[in-house]
Amino acid sequence: MSIESQQEDNKEQVNxxxxxxxxxxxxxxxxxxxxxxxxxxxxxxxxxxxxxxNQRNMQKNxxxxxxxxxxxxxxxxxxxxxxxxxxxxxxxxxxxxxAGAIVQARIPQxxxxxxxxxxxxxxxxxxxxxxxxxxxxxxxxxxxxxEESSLVLKNFFKQLRKS
Amino acid sequence: MSIESQQEDNKEQVNxxxxxxxxxxxxxxxxxxxxxxxxxxxxxxxxxxxxxxNQRNMQKNxxxxxxxxxxxxxxxxxxxxxxxxxxxxxxxxxxxxxAGAIVQARIPQxxxxxxxxxxxxxxxxxxxxxxxxxxxxxxxxxxxxxEESSLVLKNFFKQLRKS
Numbered sequence: 001m002s003i004e005s006q007q008e009d010n011k012e013q014v015n016x017x018x019x020x021x022x023x024x025x026x027x028x029x030x031x032x033x034x035x036x037x038x039x040x041x042x043x044x045x046x047x048x049x050x051x052x053x054n055q056r057n058m059q060k061n062x063x064x065x066x067x068x069x070x071x072x073x074x075x076x077x078x079x080x081x082x083x084x085x086x087x088x089x090x091x092x093x094x095x096x097x098x099a100g101a102i103v104q105a106r107i108p109q110x111x112x113x114x115x116x117x118x119x120x121x122x123x124x125x126x127x128x129x130x131x132x133x134x135x136x137x138x139x140x141x142x143x144x145x146x147e148e149s150s151l152v153l154k155n156f157f158k159q160l161r162k163s
Numbered sequence: 164m165s166i167e168s169q170q171e172d173n174k175e176q177v178n179x180x181x182x183x184x185x186x187x188x189x190x191x192x193x194x195x196x197x198x199x200x201x202x203x204x205x206x207x208x209x210x211x212x213x214x215x216x217n218q219r220n221m222q223k224n225x226x227x228x229x230x231x232x233x234x235x236x237x238x239x240x241x242x243x244x245x246x247x248x249x250x251x252x253x254x255x256x257x258x259x260x261x262a263g264a265i266v267q268a269r270i271p272q273x274x275x276x277x278x279x280x281x282x283x284x285x286x287x288x289x290x291x292x293x294x295x296x297x298x299x300x301x302x303x304x305x306x307x308x309x310e311e312s313s314l315v316l317k318n319f320f321k322q323l324r325k326s
Contacts, residue, residue, distance in 0.1 A: 056244050057244070059244075060238060060239075060242055060243050060244055061235065061238045061239075061244055062234060062238060062244040062245070062246070062264065062267040062268040062269075063226075063231060063234060063235060063238075063264060063267070064244070065267075068226060071225060071226060072224065072226060075223060075224050075225060075226075076223075076224075079223055080223050081219050081220070081222075081223055081224055081225040081227070082225070083225070095263060095267065096259060096262065096263030096266060096267075096291050096294075096297070097260055097263030097264045097266070097267050098263070099259065099263065100258060100259030100260030100261070100262065100263045100264075100284070101225065101226060101260045101263075103259060103260070104225040104226070104228075104258065104259075104260050105225040106225075118296075118298075119296070119297060119298070121263070125294070125296045125297070126289065126291075126294070128259050128289075131259075131288070131289070133281075133282070133288045134259070134282060134288070135281075135282070
């Protein structure tokens with residue numbers, strides 16, 4: 001690998017961590033409201049155009065996942081149902097609904113923090129993001145701030161068991 | 164089969180057709196607005212508590228599928244993210260996003276009109292509604308007013324090709 005392409009890779013990694021940190025701050029907002037702490041954001045041309053955190057209990061709405069809210073905001077910003085030039089950052093591997101929504105929105109790249117071995121649909125249980133039968137496949141980058149993303153969930157459930 | 168249980172079955176079939184007809188009327192609303200005609204409704208205790216039709220282009224929103232709107236309305240009515248005692252009627256087999264949303268909402272029974280061989284996630288491509296790894300499985304009744312449900316889509320695409 002040339003020095004230039006290595007520098008480019010390092011720069012990309014730094015960028016991924018920068019945005020994942022913001023997604024983790026969104027997850028913390030969920031935590032403060034006693035929701036399972038998951039955060040998501042969507043970046044377009046270096047700008048955050050959609051963000052969300054899990055609010056399922058608070059909104060009493062099964063659709064109120066972090067990813068769905070971020071997609072809703074981003075498509076309002078773009079003015080289209082296609083989010084074709086965007087990246088999405090998620091602190092946890094998406095559930096089937098959110099993975100399906102990412103495919104519907106034609107998001108080309110998703111960056112994931114922690115894996116979700118119980119319901120993850122970006123490779124853990126199924127891989128809806130790269131299902132060859134669908135008309136869109138998503139590039140997946142996983143394990144960005146993996147430890148921090150896992151820890152925020154672990155701490156939440158530890159606290160929940162205590163109380 | 165006893166006469167009583169046969170009568171019960173016939174009554175259920177009549178009910179399914181009654182609600183599917185209403186879902187088809189919702190699909191027609193989509194059609195009138197140049198949207199792919201798909202309709203959905205949710206029934207609780209004999210009452211329609213959520214309905215929707217595809218508005219993806221009009222709303223410029225990848226989430227604006229019939230099922231998502233019906234679930235949104237129904238959870239507002241019930242005041243909970245769990246739609247545990249509801250039935251959902253859909254004129255077309257759900258996409259991965261909508262199948263995932265049905266699982267998230269813990270809907271116990273889904274009645275489907277036409278199959279979707281290109282992206283259907285209730286058995287055609289995948290079966291997200293009955294994936295044993297997830298924490299909820301859905302009873303599927305398919306083929307209710309199948310011909311009518313297919314026809315409304317076929318006519319839409321035929322018209323689209325003409326224009």
